[in-house]
Amino acid sequence: MPSPKIARAREKFLPFASPSVGQEEIDGVAECLRSGWLTTGRKVRAFEEDFRAYIGCRHALAVSSCSAALHLALEAVGVREGDEVVTSPMTFTATAAAIEHLGARPVFADCEADTLNLDSRLLEERIGPKTRAILPIHFGGAACDMDAIVAVARGHGLAVVEDAAHALPTRYRGQLIGTIGDVTCFSFYVTKNVTTGEGGMVTTERDEYAERMRLMHLHGMSRDAWRRYTENGAWSYEVLAPGFKYNLSDIAAAIGIPQLRSCDRFHARRLEIAKRYDEALGPLEEVEIPAVRDPVAHSWHLYVIQLNLPALRIDRDRFVAEMMARKIGVSVHFIPLHLHPYYRQRYGYQRSDLPQASAAHERILSLPIYAKMSEADVEDVIAAVRDVVEAHRR
Numbered sequence: 001m002p003s004p005k006i007a008r009a010r011e012k013f014l015p016f017a018s019p020s021v022g023q024e025e026i027d028g029v030a031e032c033l034r035s036g037w038l039t040t041g042r043k044v045r046a047f048e049e050d051f052r053a054y055i056g057c058r059h060a061l062a063v064s065s066c067s068a069a070l071h072l073a074l075e076a077v078g079v080r081e082g083d084e085v086v087t088s089p090m091t092f093t094a095t096a097a098a099i100e101h102l103g104a105r106p107v108f109a110d111c112e113a114d115t116l117n118l119d120s121r122l123l124e125e126r127i128g129p130k131t132r133a134i135l136p137i138h139f140g141g142a143a144c145d146m147d148a149i150v151a152v153a154r155g156h157g158l159a160v161v162e163d164a165a166h167a168l169p170t171r172y173r174g175q176l177i178g179t180i181g182d183v184t185c186f187s188f189y190v191t192k193n194v195t196t197g198e199g200g201m202v203t204t205e206r207d208e209y210a211e212r213m214r215l216m217h218l219h220g221m222s223r224d225a226w227r228r229y230t231e232n233g234a235w236s237y238e239v240l241a242p243g244f245k246y247n248l249s250d251i252a253a254a255i256g257i258p259q260l261r262s263c264d265r266f267h268a269r270r271l272e273i274a275k276r277y278d279e280a281l282g283p284l285e286e287v288e289i290p291a292v293r294d295p296v297a298h299s300w301h302l303y304v305i306q307l308n309l310p311a312l313r314i315d316r317d318r319f320v321a322e323m324m325a326r327k328i329g330v331s332v333h334f335i336p337l338h339l340h341p342y343y344r345q346r347y348g349y350q351r352s353d354l355p356q357a358s359a360a361h362e363r364i365l366s367l368p369i370y371a372k373m374s375e376a377d378v379e380d381v382i383a384a385v386r387d388v389v390e391a392h393r394r
């Protein structure tokens, strides 16, 4: 419970995440509704073009989610039944589910203890004759060691599909994530740095992957709705493959267009918050602030602290409860996938198979970080962490 001397006790609960939606998004959606064109059309094309220009990539295809993006990407690079894809357990279920959906097997390689990103030094030992691709996740918005990952992949003739759900805008060696791997998958889920409510984007430099994903994202049909139902469209189409229904609507794109314009502004605010957290929480012995190689290159989608458990009398779950009692929404990213019943039962994974991810899981806690947090919100989070630490340090 909050100690009586907590400097700033909040009246109102601070949500863990909340989108910054302004008048432009509202006007864009209203205009879209009035136009009568609600599904994929001009606004989606404009959003794709804006995204392409922002990232500086050759192709961008808007889709209904990052989960859909991952499925399409893996299909396009040729992952098929019986194949294996090496990925990190420190991710959301969607990453590995996309592999499973293709009848392939996710093979987990452990993460680095500090960044929680895939440890590129452990890749070689996970690669075998069935491996088809490597799927790194830019955890929290920190770029993975892409030079090493791409080098291993090229050495074995494997594709690289990046899960960049957290990585807009993340830079790697000065370059925005989105052009390095064979295909990069972004999320516009409501908690993400740029949102369309639900949505995603795939980017690639390769024409054949772009073509395959464009075909498969809308039923495998030779002609999309825009080309069938507009004045000069032709009604006829051919089914070239049994595709998916992964297109984005113009309503969502109408939110995405102004969101993307605000991306750098949102990012600047997240960076400010991260710096303030670093400065205020860094000196506390009971918590470790995120290990970040280049703070400006980090998207700051998540701010994940790791508890120094021997210095505390409470565990992480209690720490979460104590933060909630102080009206601060927090979360845990992630319960590593190998600890979930499905992966334990199907592949026999045990905690000791991936020691870094298993150990990190006990210690991690994500603090709120989003563009519309006020200075007072940020200070309330800091005060709550300090208060919990003071009340429960050894």
Ligand SMILES: Cc1ncc(COP(=O)(O)O)c(C=O)c1O
Pocket: 064, 065, 066, 067, 068, 091, 092, 094, 095, 137, 163, 165, 166, 186, 187, 188, 189, 199, 200
């Ligand atoms: C690492 C990661 N990958 C993929 C996804 C799936 O994104 P979406 O909700 O857009 O399908 C998420 C969602 O939170 C995520 O955190």
